[in-house]
Amino acid sequence: MHDLTEMLKGTLEGCVLEIIRSEETYGYAITRRLNELGFADVVEGTVYTILLRLEKNGLVQVTKRPSGVGPPRKFYALNDAGRDELATFWAKWEYVTSRIDKLKEGGR
C-alpha cells in the first residue's frame, strides 16, 4: 500500500522500537523488515532520522561494529527507558485503535 507516509508519522518510531526489541539490529535491516511488512515507501533515510532521535532521547544503546565491507555499522539495542517507551507506545496504540474501530462501527 502506498501513500501511507502521513498516516505512519508518529507510529513509525514505535514500529522501529518494536523491531529493535526482538534483537539488536542496524538501519538497513530495520528498513528491510518494514518493507517486508508492506511499508514499501519507508526508505533508509527515514529510519536513520528515527534512530538519531531514539539515540538522542536515550532510548537505545548504540554499538559500533566493523562490517564486511565499508565503514563500521551502528547496531541498536533497547535499554530500560526504551522498553518503557515501547510499552507506552503499545498502550497508546490500543487506545487509538479501539476508539477508531468504535467510530467505524458506528458506536459512540
Next chain:
Amino acid sequence: MNFWEAMTGSDLTREWKAFEARAEALPADYRAAWEEIKGHLFPYGDFTGRNLMPILDGALGLLEETASDGQSIHDVLGDDIAGFCAALAGGEGARSHRDRWREQLNRNVARKLGRLGG
C-alpha cells in the same frame, strides 16, 4: 577546539575539507545527493555553521554505509531530500536563521499591532 580555532574557524575549514574528500569517494548519484543535502541543510545553520558539522558527518556516514551496501540512492533517501534534511536538523534541535527571522518578524508585527491598539 581551542581558542584559535574558535576565533578563526580553522577547525571548520579542516573538517569541511575532510567531508569533501569523503564525498569524492562516493558514487556519482550519491555525490549529487550530497550536494543537495548540503543545500537543504544550510538554512538550518547557525552563524558559523558549526552546529551543522555533526549533522553533516552523520549524513555522510549514512551515504557511505549505504553506498557500500550497493543500495541505490533512491532506496536510501526516496523522493523527499528536503524532508529528510528537515528531520535531520530537527532531530538535532538545530535552530536556524529562518526560525530567528520568523521570531523577529512575529515580534515586530506584534509590537506594531500593539502600538495601533489592535
